[in-house]
Amino acid sequence: MMMELMTMAQPAAAAAEVAAAGVSGSLTLGLAGAGAALGIGLIGGKAVEAVGRNPGAAGSIQTLAIIGMALAEAVAIYALIIAFQGR
Numbered sequence: 001m002m003m004e005l006m007t008m009a010q011p012a013a014a015a016a017e018v019a020a021a022g023v024s025g026s027l028t029l030g031l032a033g034a035g036a037a038l039g040i041g042l043i044g045g046k047a048v049e050a051v052g053r054n055p056g057a058a059g060s061i062q063t064l065a066i067i068g069m070a071l072a073e074a075v076a077i078y079a080l081i082i083a084f085q086g087r
Contacts, residue, residue, distance in 0.1 A: 025082070026083065028083050029079050029080060032075055033079070035075060036072050039075075040069050043072065044069070046065075047061050047062065
């Protein structure tokens with residue numbers, strides 16, 4: 001009887017572990033996505049503000065803003081990899 005209970009509990013424990021991995025992966029991806037969106041928004045806003053203050057430097061500001069946005073987006077891509085790594 002005890003052995004039967006242990007064998008029935010093993011699939012339930014494995015299913016709970018898979019569910020917990022899915023929740024933690026979703027949480028990781030959600031937080032990283034929110035952080036990346038916040039970073040990209042701040043970079044874009046400050047770039048527009050900088051061009052408004054000095055229109056002659058628009059080309060170099062745009063270049064730096066695109067590099068900054070790409071680095072912020074890389075964080076979300078790394079989180080996507082981490083979130084799906086456990087599956």
